[in-house]
Amino acid sequence: MPHWLKPLVLPVALIVLFEAWARATDLQSDSLAPPSAIGRALIEALGSGELWIATRDTLASTLAGLLIGSAIGLMLGIALGLSSGFNRLMDVTIEAIRPIPSIALLPIALIAFGFGYRMEIVIVAFACIWPMLILSRAAIGGIEPRLLEVARLLRLTSADRVRKIVIPAALPRIFVAFRLAAGIALIVAVTCEIAINPIGLGASIMAAQQALRADLMLAYLIWIGAIGFALNAGLLLAQNSLFGRAALAEIAR
Amino acid sequence: MRRPDILWRLGSFAVAAALVGLWQLTADLKLVSPVFLPGPDKAWTALIRGFSSGDLMAKLLGTLAHMLYGWLCASFVGIALGAAIGASKTMRDYVAPSLEWLRPLPVSAIIPIAIALFGLTQGMALFVIAFGAMWPMLLATIHGFAVVEPRLYEVARTLHMSRLAVIVKIALPSASPDILAGMRLSLTVALILSVVCEILAGLDGLGHWVLLSARAFRSADLFAGVILLGIVGYVTATAMAFAERRLLRWRGVGH
Incomplete structure (x- = not known):
């Protein structure tokens, strides 16, 4: 069997088996639907506007939260990575806040902002700060010390030092951190919507469940999976074409 | 020091x-309006009051139970499945890619399916937590098995070891750093999913506590719950890191 075909065998076999089983038993269920019905529901949902509005809402919150959170995380990470004194002083504070699960902030964000984009963005941003902070701090700590000596010899101002030496040297690893944060952002956004927030894909899949539309619910599940896959694949592609092997060192660890 | x-x-x-x-x-x-932000003194009083009235203790134990049961189920299933898939080249070729495709799926998206299957019950929470926490361990175990030093397998062949012996005596110990790292990641996933399930299904736990406090605008109780969740996250992660160091100490010698 050709090499590229092997990964496809299992999913195709499962789909065919499930379809056959559903037809043989004339499946009537609130929780399961045959693949053909899921496919029809997905095509129908793609044709209507609702799925696209939900997708837009989810992606908008994800991206806004991701950008805000990673900007804060990156700035803190750079500051902590450059000054070991500052890093040691902030240690207890960071270790005390970091373990709070982002979803636990949901009720706080709810009473502070009400339903909608804002609460979701705040929670996504909170979740994105930590991977960005930890990994960019490590990336800066891993910069070749001679580069920093050069900066000192050239008497660069600290702004120039960050802009011309630190960020370019740590950029591949910072991008890896950004890719990880993007994955977390989407997960947190969908989780918010499933738990409380009545917008986006998470709310749509809950609505389909409550309407006992198993086919539509599973169609949304597949669509959410496809979006997660596309986001990850897109960022991976960008990482490989922008940095090539420079970013691989981080993944291996 | x-x-x-x-x-x-x-x-x-x-x-x-x-x-x-x-x-x-x-x-x-x-x-900031005290409705959103109670002072640390108020949050502390609420924490003490919650514990002395006994409610908060029950909620804390509820969350810990959800988290640990789900995580233990996930550990057994994840490592066993990972070993079964990782130990065979054929299985890795056929099954592992499908799992990689599923990896970026936000696990919380299976909550509606779990609700449809099990209703708003403890069983639903256990399923969701175990399913979500299983992935990091499953993928880590497969990866750990895939990168075992090939010469160790050759040694096993010359010693005529059975397949099970190879897994237990060679592959699992060799993959243990990956597996333990997966278990540490899973712990965080398990905590988050426990809170989400408690919020959605109204199960006894801190997630339910913080939601009810928010609904009633009792912000001091709310902050007490969030602080407690932070402590749970910190203590479980620290305990896991400690266990990891102890269990992997043997690797430091003789390398």
């Missing part, structure tokens, strides 16, 4: 204390 280290540590605690003081000041001056 050397003396300067202790001084830095003290300084670090001082910074944290100063930030709590700033929080107190913000709350006292009512810069």
Whole structure:
């Protein structure tokens, strides 16, 4: 069997088996639907506007939260990575806040902002700060010390030092951190919507469940999976074409 | 610890204390409405009151139970499945890619399916937590098995070891750093999913507690719950890191 075909065998076999089983038993269920019905529901949902509005809402919150959170995380990470004194002083504070699960902030964000984009963005941003902070701090700590000596010899101002030496040297690893944060952002956004927030894909899949539309619910599940896959694949592609092997060192660890 | 280290540590605690003081000041001056931001004094009183009335203790134990049962189920299933898939080249070729495709799926998206299957029950929570927490361990185990030093397998062949013996005596110990790292990641996933399930299904736990407090605008109780969740996250992660160091100590010698 050709090499590229092997990964496809299992999913195709499962789909065919499930379809056959559903037809043989004339499946009537609130929780399961045959693949053909899921496919029809997905095509129908793609044709209507609702799925696209939900997708837009989810992606908008994800991206806004991701950008805000990673900007804060990156700035803190750079500051902590450059000054070991500052890093040691902030240690207890960071270790005390970091373990709070982002979803636990949901009720706080709810009473502070009400339903909608804002609460979701705040929670996504909170979740994105930590991977960005930890990994960019490590990336800066891993910069070749001679580069920093050069900066000192050239008497660069600290702004120039960050802009011309630190960020370019740590950029591949910072991008890896950004890719990880993007994955977390989407997960947190969908989780918010499933738990409380009545917008986006998470709310749509809950609505389909409550309407006992198993086919539509599973169609949304597949669509959410496809979006997660596309986001990850897109960022991976960008990482490989922008940095090539420079970013691989981080993944291996 | 050397003396300067202790001084830095003290300084670090001082910074944290100063930030709590700033929080107190913000709350006292009512810069932010007390409906959203109670002072640390109020949150602390709520925490003590919650524990002395017994409610909060029950909620804490509820969350810990959800989290640990789900995580233990996930550990057994994840490592066993990972070993079964990782130990065979054929299985890795056929099954592992499908799992990689599923990896970026936000696990919380299976909550509606679990609700449809099990209703708003403890079983639903257990399924969701176990399913979500299983992935990091499953993928880590497969990866750990895939990168076992090939010469160890050759040794096993010359010794005519059975397949099970190879897995137990060679592959599992060799993959243990990956597996333990997966278990540490899963712990965080399990905590988050426990909170989400409690919020959605109204199961006894801290997730339910913080939601009810928010609905009633009892912000001090709400903050007490969030602080407690932070402590749960910190303690479980620290315990896991400690266990990891103990269990992997043998790798330090003889390498």
